[in-house]
Amino acid sequence: MPQPLVKVVDLKKYFPVKGVFRVKGWVRAVDGVSFEIMKGQTLGLVGESGCGKTTVGKLVLRLLEPTSGEVYYNGENIYKLKGSKLKEFRRKAQMVFQDPYSSLNPRMTVFDIIYEPVKVYKLKVSDPEKFIVDLLYKVGLNESHLYRYPHEFSGGQRQRIAIARILALNPEFIVLDEPTSALDVSVQAQILNLLKDLQAKYNLTYLFISHDLGVVRYMSDWIAVMYLGQIVEFGPAEEVFEKPLHPYTKALFSAIPIPDPELTRKREKLKAPGEPPSPINPPPGCRFHPRCPFRMDKCSREEPEMIMVEDKHWVKCHLYTKK
Amino acid sequence: MECQPIIEVKDLYVNFYTYAGIVKAIDGVSFKICRGETYCLVGETGCGKSVTARSLTRLVPPPGRIEKGVILYYPEPGGKPINIMELSEEELRKIRGSEISYVFQDPNTSLDPLYTIGYQIAETMHAHGTVASIKEGIRKAVHILKMVLMPDPETRVKNYPHELSGGMKQRAVIGTSLSNNPKLLIADEPTTALDATVQDQIMDLLRKLRRDRNLTILLITHNMGLVAEMCDRVAVMYAGRIVEEADVYELFNNPLHPYTKALLRAVPNPLKRVEKLESIPGTVPNLIYPPPGCRFHPRCPMVMEICREKRPPEINVKPGHRVACWLYAEKRGE
Numbered sequence: 040m041p042q043p044l045v046k047v048v049d050l051k052k053y054f055p056v057k058g059v060f061r062v063k064g065w066v067r068a069v070d071g072v073s074f075e076i077m078k079g080q081t082l083g084l085v086g087e088s089g090c091g092k093t094t095v096g097k098l099v100l101r102l103l104e105p106t107s108g109e110v111y112y113n114g115e116n117i118y119k120l121k122g123s124k125l126k127e128f129r130r131k132a133q134m135v136f137q138d139p140y141s142s143l144n145p146r147m148t149v150f151d152i153i154y155e156p157v158k159v160y161k162l163k164v165s166d167p168e169k170f171i172v173d174l175l176y177k178v179g180l181n182e183s184h185l186y187r188y189p190h191e192f193s194g195g196q197r198q199r200i201a202i203a204r205i206l207a208l209n210p211e212f213i214v215l216d217e218p219t220s221a222l223d224v225s226v227q228a229q230i231l232n233l234l235k236d237l238q239a240k241y242n243l244t245y246l247f248i249s250h251d252l253g254v255v256r257y258m259s260d261w262i263a264v265m266y267l268g269q270i271v272e273f274g275p276a277e278e279v280f281e282k283p284l285h286p287y288t289k290a291l292f293s294a295i296p297i298p299d300p301e302l303t304r305k306r307e308k309l310k311a312p313g314e315p316p317s318p319i320n321p322p323p324g325c326r327f328h329p330r331c332p333f334r335m336d337k338c339s340r341e342e343p344e345m346i347m348v349e350d351k352h353w354v355k356c357h358l359y360t361k362k
Numbered sequence: 363m364e365c366q367p368i369i370e371v372k373d374l375y376v377n378f379y380t381y382a383g384i385v386k387a388i389d390g391v392s393f394k395i396c397r398g399e400t401y402c403l404v405g406e407t408g409c410g411k412s413v414t415a416r417s418l419t420r421l422v423p424p425p426g427r428i429e430k431g432v433i434l435y436y437p438e439p440g441g442k443p444i445n446i447m448e449l450s451e452e453e454l455r456k457i458r459g460s461e462i463s464y465v466f467q468d469p470n471t472s473l474d475p476l477y478t479i480g481y482q483i484a485e486t487m488h489a490h491g492t493v494a495s496i497k498e499g500i501r502k503a504v505h506i507l508k509m510v511l512m513p514d515p516e517t518r519v520k521n522y523p524h525e526l527s528g529g530m531k532q533r534a535v536i537g538t539s540l541s542n543n544p545k546l547l548i549a550d551e552p553t554t555a556l557d558a559t560v561q562d563q564i565m566d567l568l569r570k571l572r573r574d575r576n577l578t579i580l581l582i583t584h585n586m587g588l589v590a591e592m593c594d595r596v597a598v599m600y601a602g603r604i605v606e607e608a609d610v611y612e613l614f615n616n617p618l619h620p621y622t623k624a625l626l627r628a629v630p631n632p633l634k635r636v637e638k639l640e641s642i643p644g645t646v647p648n649l650i651y652p653p654p655g656c657r658f659h660p661r662c663p664m665v666m667e668i669c670r671e672k673r674p675p676e677i678n679v680k681p682g683h684r685v686a687c688w689l690y691a692e693k694r695g696e
């Protein structure tokens with residue numbers, strides 16, 4: 040059996056809700072999340088605003104310390120790494136953020152932006168300018184962009200610069216947090232194709248976070264669907280899209296308008312009334328039960344286990360637990 | 363169904379006079395919206411959707427200016443039109459917010475945090491004389507909140523905006539917009555700030571209002587999925603111009619303009635497995651120095667000599683389907 044590059048075990052992150060004198064409660068942003076990503080593959084993490092996607096992304100890179108749980112990278116617990124090993128992990132595991140406007144220093148030229156991390160990690164580069172021009176070509180830019188500032192670039196070009204900056208470090212694993220949500224469709228397609236090409240060329244592993252299901256399907260080998268801090272469904276991308284099992288997954292898929300008027304108007308839709316409740320006091324039992332059209336008695340009492348229903352297709356719902 | 367226009371825009375030009383130069387934001391836009399339909403303006407950031415929508419009641423903010431154009435509003439089916447361009451501010455205010463009303467993207471900018479939503483709905487009605495007093499307005503507000511399917515309207519009417527979720531706020535905004543019984547509702551990206559399941563609920567609501575009240579809707583979006591789901595007819599905008607207009611089925615099944623074709627192939631469809639998305643090279647042009655001729659020509663795979671020089675005419679390829687592209691001109695150069 041090949042070993043996963045990233046293995047996440049029962050990860051939790053609670054943020055304190057501060058009152059005047061004491062902590063009033065906890066935001067259960069991530070509440071018992073487990074998954075694996077094989078080398079060279081993409082796991083797509085989907086879910087609505089506030090369900091905990093970014094928090095998961097930051098936890099697996101150790102940009103946040105967890106409340107409990109483990110993340111293994113190449114078999115090593117990242118929260119126990121120290122010294123040169125931690126530094127090596129920080130180089131190999133990187134993040135691309137949603138906002139291409141705030142993630143680049145406005146006072147630095149493209150050259151400096153890309154070269155800075157190279158200096159921080161003391162990588163050996165004999166000809167910096169050639170090194171950076173090569174990187175610019177890899178992301179579809181060129182030498183004419185070297186000494187320009189971020190404000191001179193469009194959103195899509197800035198995202199290319201952010202990607203070049205990461206490629207400079209020769210990474211293995213990249214968390215892409217909504218990397219194209221701020222971009223127009225025509226530019227989004229350019230960036231998605233670039234990310235796919237780079238992955239194929241350098242055998243990169245991606246955790247791809249998005250609320251756009253079309254984008255996620257296009258990019259991912261595996262899908263994890265999150266609701267209120269938990270993964271409710273996990274499986275091979277094609278399986279999950281063709282045969283969604285969890286009622287929330289079905290409702291989410293139904294709610295996405297499809298760019299095809301015949302298809303989108305005649306398909307069957309599963310409606311979930313209301314809106315996701317607060318992660319401060321999540322509903323007991325199955326967290327989706329107040330909105331679930333298939334709710335049964337035990338759904339409000341017992342939390343369902345994550346079970347494998349078909350080959351590698353997992354779901355957290357009482358409809359699938361055996362009597 | 364025969365088209366009875368409610369709004370007709372002819373040859374609209376809007377410029378913004380900025381420090382960097384004159385932004386030619388809307389450059390000769392013409393279209394009409396038929397009574398009872400949902401008409402969509404779709405296009406990418408900065409193509410002029412919002413400015414067009416705001417122009418309909420001359421709501422263009424400075425440094426913007428409507429340079430040219432005719433905007434006809436037909437209050438009654440088949441009746442005589444009013445030229446919006448010729449109205450006084452006073453007369454315009456009477457139409458805005460009552461006969462033609464708006465819903466914008468961010469509900470937080472439309473709601474005043476200091477007043478309850480019931481008060482805000484009452485105030486809008488009172489300002490247009492729909493109710494005699496605020497008190498009567500607040501009573502009516504409960505019915506309006508019911509109509510927009512607000513959960514627990516009797517309680518919610520007394521809530522301040524911060525006590526509501528994003529979806530509930532947008533319902534309150536839609537309620538406010540409907541409070542004076544408008545004939546045309548202009549919804550400018552009304553769900554872009556909301557989650558998918560909430561967006562779907564709001565779209566259900568718009569469909570219901572359209573059906574129950576014979577409301578005409580102008581829906582502005584950059585989401586091709588929403589266009590497919592909601593609209594009867596669609597205009598695709600690019601860099602301040604309408605490049606194609608058609609019935610929604612026709613547009614998706616038989617797109618003609620190179621930009622529309624490329625746009626449709628660049629949108630990932632969650633119901634289909636796609637091996638390779640097609641992307642459009644380059645980015646949208648700067649509208650201070652827009653490209654001459656066809657504004658899409660620098661990115662167009664089909665570009666010809668004439669495209670670089672002359673603005674393409676609007677060609678009616680078949681009834682109801684028009685396209686502004688030289689590829690479809692019979693005698694090029696005319």
Ligand SMILES: Nc1ncnc2c1ncn2[C@@H]1O[C@H](COP(=O)(O)OP(=O)(O)OP(=O)(O)O)[C@@H](O)[C@H]1O
Pocket residue numbers: 054055066067068086087088089090091092093094095250318
């Ligand atoms: N530093 C923090 N302190 C307190 N609460 C936080 C913090 N960061 C995130 N949260 C809360 O944790 C929950 C999950 O947030 P997170 O940003 O991970 O969601 P998300 O799925 O990425 O959402 P979005 O799609 O809006 O980006 C939210 O309720 C959020 O308010």
Ligand SMILES: Nc1ncnc2c1ncn2[C@@H]1O[C@H](COP(=O)(O)OP(=O)(O)OP(=O)(O)O)[C@@H](O)[C@H]1O
Pocket residue numbers: 378380385387405406407408409410411412413414423424425426584649
């Ligand atoms: N206040 C302003 N000052 C200067 N230029 C403006 C102003 N408002 C709009 N513009 C310009 O007018 C053009 C059309 O803008 P508009 O807001 O209509 O675009 P849009 O299609 O609604 O885009 P979005 O999808 O981002 O809302 C843009 O190129 C924009 O730069």
Ligand code: SF4
Pocket residue numbers: 619620621656657658659660662663664665666669674686687688689
């Ligand atoms: S007019 Fe020319 S450049 Fe413009 S879309 Fe048509 S073919 Fe392309």
Ligand SMILES: [Mg+2]
Pocket residue numbers: 092093094216
């Ligand atoms: Mg996030």
Ligand SMILES: [Mg+2]
Pocket residue numbers: 411412413550
């Ligand atoms: Mg707009």
